[in-house]
Amino acid sequence: MTDQKQIIKDCLRGDITAQRKLYEAFAESMMGVCYRYTKSVQDAEDVLQEGFMRVFTHLKQYRGDGELGGWIRRIMVNTSINYLKKNIHYRNEMVFSEPSLHPVIEETPEHALQAKDIANLIRQLPTGYQTVFNLHAIEGYSHVEIGKILGISENTSRSQYMRARNLLCDWIKRWDEINKSENYAR
Amino acid sequence: MPDNSFEHKLSQQMEDFSYPASDAVWQKLEANLLKRKKRRWAIIWFFSGLVLVSAGIYFFARPEAPNMDSRVASNNLNADLSENLPISPGKSSADKGTESNNAEPYAQIKPANIAPGEIPAAVETGRSKSEKRKLSISSVGGYQNGKRDTHNVSSIKNAQDREKVNGTSTENSKETEKENFSSGKKVSESNNNIETEGKIEEVTPVLKTGIVPENDIKKTKTENAVADSGSVNNVGNNLKLADSLAVGKNDQKAQSPKRHVLFGLRFEAGRSANSESSFTQNKSADMVSGPSAGGPIVYSYPYTQEPGFAFSIGAWLRKPINQRVNVQTGLTYHYYSTSTPVGATGQGALSINNGMNDMRFSPYYQQGDSANYQNKYHLLSVPIEMSFQINKGKKLPVSWLLGIEPGWMIGSNAVFKDTSGYLFSDNNKYNRFQLGIQTGISFRFFQKTQHALEIGPVFQYMLTPAFKSGSGYDGHLNFLGLRADWIFR
Numbered sequence: 001m002t003d004q005k006q007i008i009k010d011c012l013r014g015d016i017t018a019q020r021k022l023y024e025a026f027a028e029s030m031m032g033v034c035y036r037y038t039k040s041v042q043d044a045e046d047v048l049q050e051g052f053m054r055v056f057t058h059l060k061q062y063r064g065d066g067e068l069g070g071w072i073r074r075i076m077v078n079t080s081i082n083y084l085k086k087n088i089h090y091r092n093e094m095v096f097s098e099p100s101l102h103p104v105i106e107e108t109p110e111h112a113l114q115a116k117d118i119a120n121l122i123r124q125l126p127t128g129y130q131t132v133f134n135l136h137a138i139e140g141y142s143h144v145e146i147g148k149i150l151g152i153s154e155n156t157s158r159s160q161y162m163r164a165r166n167l168l169c170d171w172i173k174r175w176d177e178i179n180k181s182e183n184y185a186r
Numbered sequence: 187m188p189d190n191s192f193e194h195k196l197s198q199q200m201e202d203f204s205y206p207a208s209d210a211v212w213q214k215l216e217a218n219l220l221k222r223k224k225r226r227w228a229i230i231w232f233f234s235g236l237v238l239v240s241a242g243i244y245f246f247a248r249p250e251a252p253n254m255d256s257r258v259a260s261n262n263l264n265a266d267l268s269e270n271l272p273i274s275p276g277k278s279s280a281d282k283g284t285e286s287n288n289a290e291p292y293a294q295i296k297p298a299n300i301a302p303g304e305i306p307a308a309v310e311t312g313r314s315k316s317e318k319r320k321l322s323i324s325s326v327g328g329y330q331n332g333k334r335d336t337h338n339v340s341s342i343k344n345a346q347d348r349e350k351v352n353g354t355s356t357e358n359s360k361e362t363e364k365e366n367f368s369s370g371k372k373v374s375e376s377n378n379n380i381e382t383e384g385k386i387e388e389v390t391p392v393l394k395t396g397i398v399p400e401n402d403i404k405k406t407k408t409e410n411a412v413a414d415s416g417s418v419n420n421v422g423n424n425l426k427l428a429d430s431l432a433v434g435k436n437d438q439k440a441q442s443p444k445r446h447v448l449f450g451l452r453f454e455a456g457r458s459a460n461s462e463s464s465f466t467q468n469k470s471a472d473m474v475s476g477p478s479a480g481g482p483i484v485y486s487y488p489y490t491q492e493p494g495f496a497f498s499i500g501a502w503l504r505k506p507i508n509q510r511v512n513v514q515t516g517l518t519y520h521y522y523s524t525s526t527p528v529g530a531t532g533q534g535a536l537s538i539n540n541g542m543n544d545m546r547f548s549p550y551y552q553q554g555d556s557a558n559y560q561n562k563y564h565l566l567s568v569p570i571e572m573s574f575q576i577n578k579g580k581k582l583p584v585s586w587l588l589g590i591e592p593g594w595m596i597g598s599n600a601v602f603k604d605t606s607g608y609l610f611s612d613n614n615k616y617n618r619f620q621l622g623i624q625t626g627i628s629f630r631f632f633q634k635t636q637h638a639l640e641i642g643p644v645f646q647y648m649l650t651p652a653f654k655s656g657s658g659y660d661g662h663l664n665f666l667g668l669r670a671d672w673i674f675r
Contacts, residue, residue, distance in 0.1 A: 014223060016216065016219065016220070019216075023212055023215065027212070028204035028206055029204045031204065031205040031206065031207040032200075032203040032204040032205045035203075035205045036203075041205075042533055044205070045210070045211045048207055048211055049211050049215050049218070053215065053218055053222075056219060057222075115199045115202065115203040116205075118199060118200065118203075119200065136193075137193040137196055137197060138193075138197050140197070169192070
């Protein structure tokens with residue numbers, strides 16, 4: 001903890017060694033966050049870089065009353081959303097359809113998937129679904145908050161989320177089949 | 187409602203999910219952090235420079251404080267009067283003025299040590315015009331702020347001059363003096379340029395006689411109030427009174443402090459380009475390099491820099507050489523931009539071995555024309571300019587500008603085309619020092635106000651190429667636009 005405070009102090013002074021230490025301490029976990037929001041590793045790295053630039057720029061705003069990791073994570077999520085909004089490829093894909101009736105899968109699929117597999121499945125979702133799912137299911141934002149962040153209505157967010165969830169559950173259930181067929185194909 | 191345990195489990199799993207980031211991320215991050223640090227220093231230096239220049243201008247070009255001068259003048263005048271005149275020392279100069287406001291304001295004021303044959307300049311009624319003028323010259327104190335004013339004293343600095351001045355005296359001068367003072371009228375003459383011995387000399391207008399209100403006396407500069415009892419004793423002591431009386435309201439205007447150095451702010455906006463000269467342009471750049479020995483066709487796109495938006499801001503100091511010619515210098519920040527057609531963005535970083543170590547560049551672009559990359563150039567320069575007014579009019583002075591502009595490229599993201607065919611930016615490839623020339627025309631508006639405005643077209647051309655030799659592009663930055671100089675008098 002004391003080390004972390006010292007590192008933050010040094011980072012605020014512009015010490016590049018301390019900045020590297022901070023980066024190395026959080027790079028992998030934050031790359032995981034960026035990875036979930038983007039479609040390619042290159043994009044995730046771009047977001048990570050941009051996110052850390054913001055971290056170092058605004059580090060003086062970190063008051064130390066919460067976990068530093070949580071604070072950086074929030075910055076990464078915001079940077080990811082901004083990146084999606086700015087990047088033309090993602091922007092074109094982030095089409096949020098109007099809320100409509102959708103089937104609700106009550107069951108929760110049992111699975112033994114690794115985190116990376118799930119992250120990869122999430123990345124397979126359409127960008128709009130992916131973003132809403134990440135924000136709600138993993139980051140814990142409410143639909144009202146998501147609506148504000150993405151500029152959509154609460155109902156649209158809810159609808160998008162349910163579609164994403166259904167798709168994901170379906171894929172998880174079929175994971176074994178897919179895997180088997182892929183193995184068979186090989 | 188769906189079961190939340192799915193989200194909960196997923197959230198827990200994702201909480202610990204991590205993914206390794208490549209080294210390139212830190213390298214890019216480090217480069218950006220260092221760039222930001224440099225930029226911060228550049229900004230600090232720029233604004234420090236501006237503050238220093240502004241402070242310099244303020245202290246260098248500010249007008250003299252008139253109150254201080256007038257106070258000194260007033261005090262000196264009082265001292266002189268009390269020393270030389272039989273007026274009770276307890277009374278102020280105002281009292282004296284009021285006292286003498288009646289018939290003979292200065293009837294009693296007779297210089298104590300006036301030499302026979304000498305006459306105060308204030309007493310010259312009935313003389314010819316040329317004599318009057320000579321006296322007027324001699325009557326001007328010749329001292330400024332306690333120091334000898336060589337300009338005015340030049341007319342009396344040698345004995346010959348003094349003789350000439352003194353030689354004009356008459357024996358009945360005292361009577362004339364009385365008559366003159368007793369008239370109580372101001373007979374002012376404002377001949378500023380008087381010919382003496384073949385020279386044109388500027389002389390402050392002289393009140394030959396009359397009542398001088400305290401305000402006027404106070405406003406009188408010390409050059410007129412302070413007289414020295416030394417080398418020009420005879421003349422000085424006798425004339426200092428006249429000197430003190432010799433300043434009218436017009437004179438105040440004439441003596442109003444002149445600012446010899448002007449300060450101004452500059453704004454420019456226009457179009458910038460980084461164009462190759464016609465001598466060096468590689469016209470074959472857009473050729474299709476055909477298949478050699480049956481190899482694949484490689485399309486080579488031309489490397490070009492299309493003109494873009496540019497602006498400049500700065501501050502300057504201007505020193506008038508004469509009525510029509512000015513020289514000025516200052517500090518200016520330039521932003522130039524151009525655009526280059528590029529192809530797709532390369533994945534990861536481009537690694538190039540320069541013979542010693544691997545250098546990585548990111549982002550980099552393939553050649554093509556699917557997108558336009560914006561090249562930005564940031565320069566700080568110290569322009570040294572001369573302006574020549576080409577018309578005689580004072581309503582709308584038109585000037586021709588000519589100058590050189592040494593500068594420093596503080597940053598750029600411009601891409602150039604490597605021999606590999608990729609486009610990327612490399613900080614080591616720019617010519618940091620830039621020497622430019624400039625010319626233009628300016629029209630001065632609001633000439634009579636405190637803040638005149640000069641507007642006109644300007645063209646700047648950097649003689650130094652933007653990229654170092656070997657980069658494959660010999661372009662020179664240039665700018666064509668509109669300049670506005672806001673002058674603070």
